[in-house]
Amino acid sequence: METINQIFDFLTDPANYEGPMGIPTRFYEHFLMSFQSLALGTLIALPVGLYIGHRRRFEFLAISVGNLGRALPSFGIVALVYVFAYDLPGDIGFWPTFIALTLLAIPPIMLNTFVGIKEVDRDTIEAARGMGMTGREILQRIEVPLAAPLILGGIRTAAVQVVATATLGAFTGWGGLGAYIRDGFAVRNFGIVGAGAVMVALFAMTTELLFAGVQRVVSPRLSSQRPRWKGFRSPIGPEGDVVYESAGSGR
Amino acid sequence: MSDVAISLRHVSKRFSQNGGPAAVGDLTLDMRRGETVVLVGPSGCGKTTTMKMINRLVEPSSGTIEVDGTDILKQNPVELRRHIGYVIQSIGLLPHRTVRDNMATVPKLVGWKEGRVEQRIDELVEIFELDRELLERYPAELSGGQRQRVGVARALAVDPPVMLMDEPFGAVDPIVRERLQDQFLHIQEELRKTIVFVTHDIDEAIKMADRIAILNKGGVVEQYAPPEEILREPANNFVKQFVGVERGLKRLALTNVSEIEVEEGPVVTSGTSSEDALKEMERFDFHWTAVVDEGELKGWVDVPSVKRVRTVSEVEPRPFSAYVTEQSTLREALDSIVTSRTHVAVVAIEGQRYKGILTLERISREILS
Numbered sequence: 280m281e282t283i284n285q286i287f288d289f290l291t292d293p294a295n296y297e298g299p300m301g302i303p304t305r306f307y308e309h310f311l312m313s314f315q316s317l318a319l320g321t322l323i324a325l326p327v328g329l330y331i332g333h334r335r336r337f338e339f340l341a342i343s344v345g346n347l348g349r350a351l352p353s354f355g356i357v358a359l360v361y362v363f364a365y366d367l368p369g370d371i372g373f374w375p376t377f378i379a380l381t382l383l384a385i386p387p388i389m390l391n392t393f394v395g396i397k398e399v400d401r402d403t404i405e406a407a408r409g410m411g412m413t414g415r416e417i418l419q420r421i422e423v424p425l426a427a428p429l430i431l432g433g434i435r436t437a438a439v440q441v442v443a444t445a446t447l448g449a450f451t452g453w454g455g456l457g458a459y460i461r462d463g464f465a466v467r468n469f470g471i472v473g474a475g476a477v478m479v480a481l482f483a484m485t486t487e488l489l490f491a492g493v494q495r496v497v498s499p500r501l502s503s504q505r506p507r508w509k510g511f512r513s514p515i516g517p518e519g520d521v522v523y524e525s526a527g528s529g530r
Numbered sequence: 531m532s533d534v535a536i537s538l539r540h541v542s543k544r545f546s547q548n549g550g551p552a553a554v555g556d557l558t559l560d561m562r563r564g565e566t567v568v569l570v571g572p573s574g575c576g577k578t579t580t581m582k583m584i585n586r587l588v589e590p591s592s593g594t595i596e597v598d599g600t601d602i603l604k605q606n607p608v609e610l611r612r613h614i615g616y617v618i619q620s621i622g623l624l625p626h627r628t629v630r631d632n633m634a635t636v637p638k639l640v641g642w643k644e645g646r647v648e649q650r651i652d653e654l655v656e657i658f659e660l661d662r663e664l665l666e667r668y669p670a671e672l673s674g675g676q677r678q679r680v681g682v683a684r685a686l687a688v689d690p691p692v693m694l695m696d697e698p699f700g701a702v703d704p705i706v707r708e709r710l711q712d713q714f715l716h717i718q719e720e721l722r723k724t725i726v727f728v729t730h731d732i733d734e735a736i737k738m739a740d741r742i743a744i745l746n747k748g749g750v751v752e753q754y755a756p757p758e759e760i761l762r763e764p765a766n767n768f769v770k771q772f773v774g775v776e777r778g779l780k781r782l783a784l785t786n787v788s789e790i791e792v793e794e795g796p797v798v799t800s801g802t803s804s805e806d807a808l809k810e811m812e813r814f815d816f817h818w819t820a821v822v823d824e825g826e827l828k829g830w831v832d833v834p835s836v837k838r839v840r841t842v843s844e845v846e847p848r849p850f851s852a853y854v855t856e857q858s859t860l861r862e863a864l865d866s867i868v869t870s871r872t873h874v875a876v877v878a879i880e881g882q883r884y885k886g887i888l889t890l891e892r893i894s895r896e897i898l899s
Contacts, residue, residue: 406622409587409694410636410685411612424626499626503667 285470286477300458302478309455309482313442316377320384320441321434328389328433332396332426333418341393348386353444356382361451372453376445383444384437391433395426427497435490442483446475456482535692535724536561536584541593543579543749553579554749557593561741563691564722568735571745571752571772577728580749581694584726585614597692612640615693615723619700621681623669630665633684640688654683657717675706682714686721696728711737732773736761736780744769758784778897779861787863787888788856790896792877795887797822800843804836811836820876820884821847827876827884853878856885860896863888 289295296302331341356379364374399422407417423430449457459475536559543554554576561567569577582588584595586607595602602610623632633654637647655662658679669677678699685693699707699714715738718725729735735742736757743754746768753765761781764770773780796810796819811819811833818832821842829847839845853876854863866875867890877885 400622400625402618402620402622403624404622405587406616406618406620406681407624407635409585409611409616409618411608411610411639412635413608416639421624421626501625501668501670503628503671 282469282473285468286473289470289474290477305454305456305458306478306482308453309442309445309457309479312373312376312380312448312453312455313438313445313486316380316445317384317434317438317441319377320381320437321388323381324385324388324433324437325392325430328392328430329396329418329423331389332393333414333422335397338393338397341389345386345390348383348390351382353379353383353440354447357444357447357451370453372448372451375451376448376453376455379447380441380445384441387436387440388430388433391436392426392430395429395433396422398429399425424499427499428494431490431494431497435487435494438486438490439483442486443479446479533562534560535563535565535598536726537594537596538580538583539594539596541580541583541595542591543576543583543588544591552591552748554583557749557751559743559751559754561724561726563724565740566718566725566727566738568727568729568739568742569745570729570732570735570742572747573730575745575747576749577730577745578696580745581696581726581728584692585611585616585694587611612636613688613690613692615685615690615695617681617685617693617695617698619697621677621698621701623677623681623684625669627668628665629660629667629669629672629680632669632680633665633687635684636687642688650687650689654686657686657720658683658713674702675710678702678706678710679713686723691724693723693725695725697730698727699734700729700731707734714738733780736784744772779864781897782861782864782893783859785860785896786856787854787858787860787877790860790892792886792888793892795820795874795876797884798831798842799823800828800841800847802842804839804841807831807836807842808833816872816874818872820887822884825883827853827878827882850876854888855879860893864890864893867893 290302298304328341331337357375360378361372361375364378367374396418403421404417407421412420445455446457446460448455449461456475456478459478460472463469463471463473463475538557538559541554541557542552544550544552557576557580559567559580569580571577579588583590584597584602586602590603597610597614623629624635627635630651633651634647637650642650651665654660655665660676660679660683664672664676664680669680672680678701682695682698685695699710702710711734727735727738729738739757741754742757742760744752744760746752752772753760753769755763755765758781760769761773761777761784764773764777770777794814796814796816798807798810798819798821800821800823802810807819811817818830820830821828827850829849831842831845831847835845836842852866852870854866856877856879858866863875863877867873867888873890875888877888879885
């Protein structure tokens with residue numbers, strides 16, 4: 280009870296919303312870090328996933344990277360990159376966190392993109408080719424629209440992981456909401472630790488909901504009867520078909 | 531323009547580099563303009579491979595293919611495909627596009643203006659007797675038969691002179707299939723496209739084809755001839771076996787009554803005296819005669835009923851329970867013969883005008899000829 284009161288007090292104290300250590304600043308740091316690494320991760324993973332799915336080559340690469348991504352402990356990556364990236368210019372702790380988060384974002388996006396494209400009905404593609412669509416037209420007009428829910432599912436998974444894991448950056452000298460957890464531990468104030476944890480959790484959940492919404496919007500319409508945000512069913516099949524366990528599909 | 535629309539010369543296809551068996555060994559085939567050529571054969575005979583080489587979904591390993599006198603191997607494959615209609619068994623409609631957008635796919639690829647596309651879709655709706663409401667629906671909302679028709683309509687969108695169809699009616703139940711086949715035959719009668727049609731079903735081949743190519747393993751053409759000829763004179767045992775045991779019956783289904791000479795049968799007018807009517811029946815050794823008034827078929831009367839009166843007009847002729855028309859097939863005529871009590875099929879034209887009769891002997895003579 281004591282701790283919950285402390286958390287509440289911390290979060291409601293206006294003094295905690297000011298200055299370079301204030302909640303808005305920390306939140307902005309956290310957001311920026313997450314956004315940047317997610318953006319770079321998407322920039323790398325999406326084209327690779329599209330290529331592998333469309334050309335159906337190097338499939339083992341996508342699957343290996345995906346599985347590797349699941350096996351690697353995030354904190355391990357942060358620590359490892361910290362050792363190598365310590366000397367890079369910029370804010371202390373920025374590079375290790377940024378690189379680690381980017382690496383974290385790549386596997387789910389790449390795997391979901393690859394699976395989404397690959398699972399588009401082969402006969403649809405064959406008919407499209409027979410009608411004289413070029414590979415690019417097939418990718419742009421058929422494969423990407425149909426795989427969109429799954430691709431977004433990958434980005435959603437990555438985003439939530441990145442937001443949650445960005446917390447670790449505080450332990451290699453960077454800021455973000457994780458800083459409260461680090462500093463709270465340092466002064467043995469569990470109210471501050473709890474407040475940091477609550478904020479990270481809220482941020483992660485908001486991210487999840489936000490991407491779920493986007494996922495619905497980009498889902499292709501497959502029926503004239505109901506609008507797409509009701510009763511959408513992935514053209515790819517039930518979630519169980521997807522090899523990556525956390526690859527959510529819109530619903 | 532030459533008579534030949536598609537010409538394959540010594541075409542071969544090997545899928546494996548290191549000397550595995552060729553999917554198609556050395557195939558030479560000419561397909562005439564406006565004809566439906568059906569490639570038929572057991573699985574692994576290379577019929578689909580052969581078809582796909584015509585729009586270069588499969589690249590031939592050697593040989594030349596000409597469409598309308600142009601060597602397609604020198605053409606841009608994408609351009610080529612946009613001007614050849616293509617239908618596959620599973621149809622492959624774009625699930626995220628409406629029926630309208632699906633049909634507009636190729637017109638838009640080749641850069642038609644919006645108005646022209648709309649006009650063409652209206653035409654297709656008419657030709658295929660599609661419900662206009664379907665245009666705004668998505669493929670998942672169509673029945674199997676509707677999907678198939680939309681698929682064929684889509685392939686005809688830019689009015690290509692050549693169509694490739696790979697078991698286009700294979701995915702629907704037999705009743706719907708027959709309806710789709712009939713509709714397509716009807717449409718083809720008007721459009722006279724050059725069609726390459728692949729199936730494994732010999733009955734479908736016989737029904738749809740102007741010319742059938744029966745293929746054996748490795749794309750060997752065992753026989754290339756009109757269906758009637760294949761049934762009448764199968765080139766070898768392979769063809770004989772492939773065509774199956776009911777060759778005679780299948781041939782009957784291919785011939786219309788109008789194509790053979792009907793026989794003379796007993797016929798009287800209502801003014802005929804009963805004495806002459808009985809003579810007429812005796813002449814044919816029948817115990818009944820058809821009654822015709824001013825060429826119109828009234829029905830029939832039999833010996834006992836005529837014996838009781840002086841002229842035929844005093845008897846009410848009984849209607850024929852079944853008769854065949856000139857458009858009926860010999861198979862239908864045969865059915866009429868074996869199911870009628872008198873073992874005779876009466877032939878009338880344009881509904882009621884009496885033409886003559888058909889007997890079992892006449893039809894079996896036709897099969898044996």
